[in-house]
Amino acid sequence: MTPTVTQTGTLSTRERILLEASRLFARNGYRGTSTREIAAAVGIRQPSLFHHFPSKQTIMAELIDIDHAEATRVAKREAAASGSPAVRLYRYLVADISFICRCAYDLSSVESVLNDSDFGDKRQRHNELQGARLAIIEEGIDSGEFVKSDPLIAHKVITWILRGDIVDTAGEPQADADDFAHQLASFVLRAVLADPDRVDEIRAGVELEMNQG
Amino acid sequence: MTPTVTQTGTLSTRERILLEASRLFARNGYRGTSTREIAAAVGIRQPSLFHHFPSKQTIMAELIDIDHAEATRVAKREAAASGSPAVRLYRYLVADISFICRCAYDLSSVESVLNDSDFGDKRQRHNELQGARLAIIEEGIDSGEFVKSDPLIAHKVITWILRGDIVDTAGEPQADADDFAHQLASFVLRAVLADPDRVDEIRAGVELEMNQG
DNA sequence: ACTCTGGCCTATCGATTGATAGGGTAGTCG
DNA sequence: CGACTACCCTATCAATCGATAGGCCAGAGT
Numbered sequence: 001m002t003p004t005v006t007q008t009g010t011l012s013t014r015e016r017i018l019l020e021a022s023r024l025f026a027r028n029g030y031r032g033t034s035t036r037e038i039a040a041a042v043g044i045r046q047p048s049l050f051h052h053f054p055s056k057q058t059i060m061a062e063l064i065d066i067d068h069a070e071a072t073r074v075a076k077r078e079a080a081a082s083g084s085p086a087v088r089l090y091r092y093l094v095a096d097i098s099f100i101c102r103c104a105y106d107l108s109s110v111e112s113v114l115n116d117s118d119f120g121d122k123r124q125r126h127n128e129l130q131g132a133r134l135a136i137i138e139e140g141i142d143s144g145e146f147v148k149s150d151p152l153i154a155h156k157v158i159t160w161i162l163r164g165d166i167v168d169t170a171g172e173p174q175a176d177a178d179d180f181a182h183q184l185a186s187f188v189l190r191a192v193l194a195d196p197d198r199v200d201e202i203r204a205g206v207e208l209e210m211n212q213g
Numbered sequence: 214m215t216p217t218v219t220q221t222g223t224l225s226t227r228e229r230i231l232l233e234a235s236r237l238f239a240r241n242g243y244r245g246t247s248t249r250e251i252a253a254a255v256g257i258r259q260p261s262l263f264h265h266f267p268s269k270q271t272i273m274a275e276l277i278d279i280d281h282a283e284a285t286r287v288a289k290r291e292a293a294a295s296g297s298p299a300v301r302l303y304r305y306l307v308a309d310i311s312f313i314c315r316c317a318y319d320l321s322s323v324e325s326v327l328n329d330s331d332f333g334d335k336r337q338r339h340n341e342l343q344g345a346r347l348a349i350i351e352e353g354i355d356s357g358e359f360v361k362s363d364p365l366i367a368h369k370v371i372t373w374i375l376r377g378d379i380v381d382t383a384g385e386p387q388a389d390a391d392d393f394a395h396q397l398a399s400f401v402l403r404a405v406l407a408d409p410d411r412v413d414e415i416r417a418g419v420e421l422e423m424n425q426g
Numbered sequence: 427a428c429t430c431t432g433g434c435c436t437a438t439c440g441a442t443t444g445a446t447a448g449g450g451t452a453g454t455c456g
Numbered sequence: 457c458g459a460c461t462a463c464c465c466t467a468t469c470a471a472t473c474g475a476t477a478g479g480c481c482a483g484a485g486t
Contacts, residue, residue, distance in 0.1 A: 160374050184366065
């Protein structure tokens, strides 16, 4: 499984390559990071990397898959679920944000390399994720639970917030990942809800679910 | 002056270098873009670039300056101004977003290269910009106009929204830059205002100012 | 007519890139 | 013991990088 921030003690060389590569990609970009830098961070020589990954590209590809696997799983589940769109959007946001905070890998660079032609095949899954998010928002607007406005604006903003969260808070142990996730999700909900006062009630409900499940 | 999207017709070679470089940096990253690619997009050979800029780094540095000059100007003006923090935050957001939409250069790559050690000296100005934004938010919370919450969360989200706007909408002619800017600013205000219903009143007020000034 | 300058060109530099070839060694299994 | 595997090493490759040197040429100034 993908390691969390609390269990970075005993990692295999392969996992340490993913970890150090993710951090260097986050700071200097995919193209701006050389395989020699990654190897030095891990504590091995550059050619030794290729005993664990056939190329630099496959290192990045695996990081993309780690990011997308969890995000699309949660988004599709909430998009297909029934019940209040507001609660489902809130649940999705909290799950995604707290995953980002908890994941040991710094996945900041994932979004920015999707434009790269080398990773064009990964974009389809990313589009599915976007579609699942948009569906929840449209349902919320149609049901009157959300304020009447352009769903694409709300969708853009949510995408940007999640992207910013990845870039700025991923990979470094968050003091309280869950609380941070709830605060961000509440911010979004307050902006989209027709009745912003319902935020506290929704938050309390989801927190209760999480403590029970 | 920095060209706008509506006047990309007759540009000097130097300006076309900035334009094409900004687009390539946005798509492939600073490190991922070679000077040969930039030259090919402009329609000249690679060494000819160095008759207009002493290095690849100074091309990026000039794009950073273009971005920061306008953003810090507006942010500091609104941070120093008196009157309702909500109105000042709204004015700042609209000004910044519409500038991004109108600027011919695609400034997406600016934020991501600030971590790069090559551009460490540009970071100070960026920090000043962040400080000015945070000051307005704190003032709004202290005055009771904004909802009581962690100002750093609101500040983070606003930073992420502006960053996302730059990445996703910069450099391509926006159908209606002003309307888009107002919609985004309204989204943010609805989330931070203690009384979200005031959004429409604030928007109307600022629109009136802009039409008069 | 002569010179100078700006802007582009070709040719080429040293450094760095991702990746390969092949050898050494510790541990495991028969 | 001998073979095999896993893992890391040194040495090296061709390709590409940013940047420099120096030549060609059109247009302006005198």
